[in-house]
Amino acid sequence: MSKDQNKEVALxxxxxxxxxxxxxxxxxxxxxxxxxxxxVEDFANxxxxxxxxxxxxxxxxxxxxxxPLMTARFDISRFGVAGRxxxxxxxxxxxxxxxxxxxxxxxxxxxxxxxxxxxxxxxGSCPANGGMYFDSYNTINQFDLYLPVDMYITGCMPRxxxxxxxxxxxxxxxxxxxxxxxxxxxxNLDWYKANQKKVxxxxxxxxxxx
Amino acid sequence: MSTTTGHSADxxxxxxxxxxxASGKYVKIWQGPQHPGITGNMSLELVLDxxxxxxxxxxxxxxxxxxxxxxEHRTFIQNFTVVCRIAVPEPAFNEYLxxxxxxxxxxxxxxxxxxxxxxxxxxxxxxASFMMWIGGMSAAFGLYTVPNWTTAYRDYVLDLFEEMTGxxxxxxxxxPGGVRxxxxxGFAKRIREVMDGADKLLDQVERVMFNNTVFKARTKGLGxxxxxxxxxxxxxxxxxxxxxxxxxxxxDEPYLVYDQLDFDVVSGSDSDAYExxxxxxxxxxxSIDLIRQCLxxxxxxxxxxxxxxxxxxxxxxxxxxxxxAECTRGEYGYFMVTDGSEFVRRVHVRGPSYTHAIAVMERxxxxxxxxxxxxxxxxxxxxxxxxxx
Amino acid sequence: xxxxxxxxxxxxxxxxxxVSDIIERKPALTTLKVARENAERLIxxxxxxxxxxxxxxxxxxDYIEDGIxxxxxxxxxxxxxxxxxxxxxISRDNAEMTSIHTLWAQAWTYQRELREMFGINFPGSxxxxxxxxxxxxxxxxxxxxxxxxxxxxxDQFGHREGRHSEQPREHMKVTxxxxxxxxx
Numbered sequence: 074m075s076k077d078q079n080k081e082v083a084l085x086x087x088x089x090x091x092x093x094x095x096x097x098x099x100x101x102x103x104x105x106x107x108x109x110x111x112x113v114e115d116f117a118n119x120x121x122x123x124x125x126x127x128x129x130x131x132x133x134x135x136x137x138x139x140x141p142l143m144t145a146r147f148d149i150s151r152f153g154v155a156g157r158x159x160x161x162x163x164x165x166x167x168x169x170x171x172x173x174x175x176x177x178x179x180x181x182x183x184x185x186x187x188x189x190x191x192x193x194x195x196x197g198s199c200p201a202n203g204g205m206y207f208d209s210y211n212t213i214n215q216f217d218l219y220l221p222v223d224m225y226i227t228g229c230m231p232r233x234x235x236x237x238x239x240x241x242x243x244x245x246x247x248x249x250x251x252x253x254x255x256x257x258x259x260x261n262l263d264w265y266k267a268n269q270k271k272v273x274x275x276x277x278x279x280x281x282x283x
Numbered sequence: 284m285s286t287t288t289g290h291s292a293d294x295x296x297x298x299x300x301x302x303x304x305a306s307g308k309y310v311k312i313w314q315g316p317q318h319p320g321i322t323g324n325m326s327l328e329l330v331l332d333x334x335x336x337x338x339x340x341x342x343x344x345x346x347x348x349x350x351x352x353x354x355e356h357r358t359f360i361q362n363f364t365v366v367c368r369i370a371v372p373e374p375a376f377n378e379y380l381x382x383x384x385x386x387x388x389x390x391x392x393x394x395x396x397x398x399x400x401x402x403x404x405x406x407x408x409x410x411a412s413f414m415m416w417i418g419g420m421s422a423a424f425g426l427y428t429v430p431n432w433t434t435a436y437r438d439y440v441l442d443l444f445e446e447m448t449g450x451x452x453x454x455x456x457x458x459p460g461g462v463r464x465x466x467x468x469g470f471a472k473r474i475r476e477v478m479d480g481a482d483k484l485l486d487q488v489e490r491v492m493f494n495n496t497v498f499k500a501r502t503k504g505l506g507x508x509x510x511x512x513x514x515x516x517x518x519x520x521x522x523x524x525x526x527x528x529x530x531x532x533x534x535d536e537p538y539l540v541y542d543q544l545d546f547d548v549v550s551g552s553d554s555d556a557y558e559x560x561x562x563x564x565x566x567x568x569x570s571i572d573l574i575r576q577c578l579x580x581x582x583x584x585x586x587x588x589x590x591x592x593x594x595x596x597x598x599x600x601x602x603x604x605x606x607x608a609e610c611t612r613g614e615y616g617y618f619m620v621t622d623g624s625e626f627v628r629r630v631h632v633r634g635p636s637y638t639h640a641i642a643v644m645e646r647x648x649x650x651x652x653x654x655x656x657x658x659x660x661x662x663x664x665x666x667x668x669x670x671x672x
Numbered sequence: 673x674x675x676x677x678x679x680x681x682x683x684x685x686x687x688x689x690x691v692s693d694i695i696e697r698k699p700a701l702t703t704l705k706v707a708r709e710n711a712e713r714l715i716x717x718x719x720x721x722x723x724x725x726x727x728x729x730x731x732x733x734d735y736i737e738d739g740i741x742x743x744x745x746x747x748x749x750x751x752x753x754x755x756x757x758x759x760x761x762i763s764r765d766n767a768e769m770t771s772i773h774t775l776w777a778q779a780w781t782y783q784r785e786l787r788e789m790f791g792i793n794f795p796g797s798x799x800x801x802x803x804x805x806x807x808x809x810x811x812x813x814x815x816x817x818x819x820x821x822x823x824x825x826x827d828q829f830g831h832r833e834g835r836h837s838e839q840p841r842e843h844m845k846v847t848x849x850x851x852x853x854x855x856x
Contacts, residue, residue: 129317130316130317131317131324132324132345133346134368134371134668137371137372137452138451138452140415140418140430140434141434141435141437141438141441144430144431144434144435144438145431145435146435146438171348173344173345173346173347173348174806174807174808175344175345175347175805175806175807176316176324176345176346178807179316179345201832202832202834203825203829203831203832205365205368206348206349206353207825207831208353208356208821208822208825209348209349209352209353209821209825210349210352210811210814210819210821210824210825210828211347211348211349211805211806212348212825212829213829214825214829214830214831214832215829215830215832218830229453230452230453232451271828272828272829273808274807274808274809274810275807275808293774293775294773294774294775294776294777295774343804343805344803344804344805344806344807347805347806349814349815349821351815352814352815352819352821353821356821356822387698514725514726514750515776515777516776516777516778517726517727517728517776517777517778530750535750535753536700536753602697603697603703603757604697604698604701605697605701605728605746605755605757614728616728616729616746618729618731618744618746620733628733629731629733629734631729631731631744633728633729633746637729637778637781637782638777638778638781641778641781642777642778642780642781643777646777671804671805
């Protein structure tokens with residue numbers, strides 16, 4: 074990416090009132106660049122892969138299997154995964170199950186507040202193709218129209234072992250440098266925003282939640 | 284037996300004084316939508332004056348899938364597969380009530396052995412749900428040892444479910460007409476082992492959690508439900524039984540084989556959060572005892588499913604029914620209307636959290652300390668998925 | 673409640689409130705229909721004098737072919753363990769019904785949900801205009817029978833094609849063994 078970032082068009086933030094616009098930034102997000110020395114980038118990827126902290130936000134049915142995952146039987150913390158309450162401290166967002174329109178707005182808000190590099194795992198069949206609620210008026214059918222997904226796990230609901238094996242695969246992907254969901258999001262921001270605004274009718278937050 | 288609660292007065296809905304947010308004296312914060320007990324997404328819009336809550340509004344709808352609309356577009360047997368997902372942490376009651384409503388309307392009766400197996404399944408579901416709740420309750424106050432014990436032990440119960448039905452959480456086991464399969468060989472022995480371990484675990488939980496000075500100090504006096512709130516607010520289940528009101532659907536309107544099982548209705552004296560929690564611990568022990576009784580009384584052989592018509596083209600004559608069961612939170616009901624076609628005309632799922640999480644919560648939250656609001660929410664044992672379905 | 677007591681009560685309600693269509697659905701569950709103008713008085717009478725102090729739910733059945741909504745109030749008597757469903761028919765256009773929010777504290781939540789899902793107005797009910805489940809909804813109330821949820825879902829959220837899979841018989845006949853011929 075070139076260095077002329079400050080020549081980019083600012084975001085419009087149409088959903089906010091004039092007073093509120095003073096509080097929120099209208100700068101566009103930028104993609105993060107890898108380190109120039111490959112060894113350092115490999116080391117950074119290794120560190121990121123082994124310390125995936127998840128945002129403890131269960132969005133739908135599948136997240137009921139997140140609690141057994143953190144107990145001693147499946148023990149996800151041996152892979153470096155810990156649950157964090159705020160998006161500022163997490164790097165992995167597990168979309169557990171179906172996403173209703175109301176929750177999608179909060180997911181977008183939380184995802185954009187996470188600091189890159191960040192990854193998304195879509196758990197269950199519902200984010201993949203609507204799953205059991207494919208004809209519901211309140212649940213979305215294809216999650217990756219709205220946010221970039223790095224790993225899908227199918228099932229209804231997937232066993233905790235499935236989630237564990239997907240985290241291991243995600244770790245391999247991150248170490249190989251293939252997981253660039255965050256950059257994909259930023260580079261195609263207009264397309265993602267158009268999809269999001271089509272579905273979320275009451276957009277009363279800034280265009281990008283820094 | 285029930286005691287009358289003397290409800291015949293009209294309720295007052297005074298216009299609340301508008302809170303002047305611009306004065307800088309009050310702070311508005313949102314608790315949720317994610318919350319510690321991982322029971323579901325529900326948020327509370329709280330207005331604080333210092334540390335004390337002066338106004339609370341519950342916001343639901345994060346888990347709304349429009350189930351009642353979806354069920355009108357699926358045939359009866361297709362609905363059987365989706366219906367367990369209405370109340371996510373405790374799915375078996377949905378399957379049973381759906382099957383019972385259809386059996387009611389079509390005049391089919393499940394055979395004896397199926398009823399015993401259904402009772403066993405429901406009691407195991409109550410046990411698993413209570414264990415997760417005990418974990419959620421102590422985690423809401425910062426005691427993280429107990430959830431690690433109970434949620435991990437609940438996995439053994441989920442293993443039993445997997446052996447019995449094929450699924451850990453969503454079983455899809457109780458078909459209209461009976462159950463899908465009989466019990467595997469040697470199953471009773473494995474259940475008894477898990478139940479013995481659960482007994483020991485609950486003793487430890489009682490020592491660590493209920494004899495704990497900090498837990499007692501924080502929960503005693505929190506969220507008191509008085510007897511004159513029960514009928515005006517429609518409070519059911521352990522929340523109501525905390526006030527010495529011994530209403531239990533398994534005793535008052537017995538269904539399945541509960542009239543052949545021997546148990547007492549557990550009730551407490553003054554319903555604060557501690558009393559309700561202790562009551563639920565006792566009901567967990569009661570579930571273990573009922574599971575053992577089910578194993579003792581189970582008939583050895585017999586059909587596990589009644590003769591059913593062709594399920595792909597099953598039409599039920601027009602009618603209406605309302606079936607109820609006593610789940611961990613109280614009266615869970617299915618109201619079903621059929622019109623003679625292959626589709627159900629209208630289904631309404633009555634979840635007990637509907638009134639506990641909204642009307643009761645908004646009333647009890649006023650005056651509590653912000654540090655205790657999570658505990659209060661969990662002590663009412665609300666599962667948001669059944670509120671908005 | 674012994675059958676005689678229940679029958680006495682129902683007979684009295686027939687004369688005092690003109691209830692009709694009394695059907696015993698199963699033992700201890702009865703439904704009856706009442707006209708809209710008598711409904712609130714009847715429910716109040718049941719609550720105050722007949723011991724039906726518990727409101728299980730308020731729901732609505734959409735009979736689009738007859739042009740009516742049928743509201744169902746399910747009341748329960750804890751002393752006799754009887755359940756009584758009170759049905760009230762209201763018209764589908766400009767649907768409106770007397771509010772019973774002063775009788776039970778959970779009634780206003782049910783009325784709020786019915787307004788969002790069916791479009792029924794309950795004048796006087798507190799916080800009726802607040803959203804219950806849907807946020808930013810701009811279509812007709814979704815539980816109405818004329819709302820096509822599958823079409824709405826495909827238009828708004830799109831549809832992801834499934835994996836391509838073959839019909840085994842066709843695939844064998846046409847692709848794998850085309851020279852065999854005939855049904856075997």
